[in-house]
Amino acid sequence: MKDRFGREINYLRISLTDRCNLRCVYCMPMHGLTFVPNDELLSAAEIETVVRAAVEVGFRKVRLTGGEPTLRTDIVEIVERIAGVNGIEQIAMTTNGYRLPYIAHDLKKAGLTRVNIHVDSLNKETLGKIMRLGSLDKAWAGIEAAEAAGLTPIKLNAVITRGYNDDAAAELAELSLRRPWQIRFIELMPFGGPTEIQLHHYVSSDEVKSWIEQKLGPLFPINNGHLDGEARVYRLAGAEGTVGFISPVSNPYCDDCNRMRLTADGRLRMCLLVEGEINFQKTLRNGGSHTELVSLFEKAVLAKPVGHQLKNGQFAENRTMSQIGG
Ligand code: SAM
Ligand code: SF4
Numbered sequence: 001m002k003d004r005f006g007r008e009i010n011y012l013r014i015s016l017t018d019r020c021n022l023r024c025v026y027c028m029p030m031h032g033l034t035f036v037p038n039d040e041l042l043s044a045a046e047i048e049t050v051v052r053a054a055v056e057v058g059f060r061k062v063r064l065t066g067g068e069p070t071l072r073t074d075i076v077e078i079v080e081r082i083a084g085v086n087g088i089e090q091i092a093m094t095t096n097g098y099r100l101p102y103i104a105h106d107l108k109k110a111g112l113t114r115v116n117i118h119v120d121s122l123n124k125e126t127l128g129k130i131m132r133l134g135s136l137d138k139a140w141a142g143i144e145a146a147e148a149a150g151l152t153p154i155k156l157n158a159v160i161t162r163g164y165n166d167d168a169a170a171e172l173a174e175l176s177l178r179r180p181w182q183i184r185f186i187e188l189m190p191f192g193g194p195t196e197i198q199l200h201h202y203v204s205s206d207e208v209k210s211w212i213e214q215k216l217g218p219l220f221p222i223n224n225g226h227l228d229g230e231a232r233v234y235r236l237a238g239a240e241g242t243v244g245f246i247s248p249v250s251n252p253y254c255d256d257c258n259r260m261r262l263t264a265d266g267r268l269r270m271c272l273l274v275e276g277e278i279n280f281q282k283t284l285r286n287g288g289s290h291t292e293l294v295s296l297f298e299k300a301v302l303a304k305p306v307g308h309q310l311k312n313g314q315f316a317e318n319r320t321m322s323q324i325g326g
Pocket of ligand 2: 020021022024027028067068096120166318322
């Protein structure tokens with residue numbers, strides 16, 4: 001289904017939980033957090049019901065995220081249920097990877113297509129500084145488990161945060177020389193009463209790209225400069241993999257946005273960076289029919305805003321990235 005601005009909306013990102021086993025500096029504080037109570041989270045069956053309705057308005061691709069989606073003990077069942085919905089062509093997951101050594105094969109068998117794994121540095125000390133409870137060994141074991149299970153092509157996500165992991169850009173990009181992975185750099189975004197780090201430690205994609213080129217040589221655009229999802233993609237000379245830049249702040253891709261986000265407590269968010277939401281959980285729990293859910297999706301597609309307004313200083317105040325689903 002197309003929205004009011006002619007964009008085909010076909011990609012649903014589903015947050016499975018707002019909880020996480022890590023506390024990345026730009027995402028979650030170490031203490032004082034409150035989480036959605038378990039009985040407020042959509043169950044595996046409710047998620048399947050929502051996906052069945054989404055397919056009717058043209059959604060074809062699902063991404064599971066969070067918080068940390070692998071913390072859900074019913075994660076394999078969730079994937080299996082979504083994979084069983086006729087019309088779903090791809091199920092991906094964004095994860096810190098720590099639980100993948102235990103579940104990657106089961107996820108693949110259940111129908112998961114591929115994963116994006118989050119690692120902000122290849123240096124243990126730097127990783128500890130930025131991902132706080134993070135461990136390079138665990139992230140690496142997760143990447144290897146994903147590859148062994150065939151959850152490919154692998155994409156790695158990093159957020160370069162000034163003063164925390166500046167050195168990581170070239171180190172991570174270098175991995176693309178010998179691995180068939182896409183190394184992606186996501187610009188730091190402000191959320192939910194933006195934090196000091198989000199406002200003052202932002203580094204633009206252009207700056208990250210220049211740091212990489214200074215160390216590793218030119219990055220050549222591929223795809224004729226077209227977006228791969230939300231990333232602008234490049235390749236270093238002779239590299240097996242690629243380097244992507246996701247630039248929601250410096251170079252927004254709102255004109256090409258094809259996605260919506262379902263929060264872990266069942267609110268459909270039309271834009272990551274704009275506050276409006278539609279309460280699917282309420283309709284589900286009041287015994288709403290399939291037809292009612294389909295019309296909620298239609299209403300949502302028509303209500304999708306043209307884009308975010310960060311350039312005008314407008315931030316979404318009502319939720320953080322981990323609460324919406326990254
Ligand atoms: N826990 C999983 C992970 O870390 O990949 C999934 C959720 S996490 C919110 C998804 C992605 O969002 C991660 O790559 C993380 O670095 C990124 N992220 C978190 N907060 C962000 C922010 N304020 N701006 C930009 N990216 C952010
Ligand atoms: Fe957890 Fe992902 Fe947020 Fe890091 S970015 S604290 S791994 S949800």
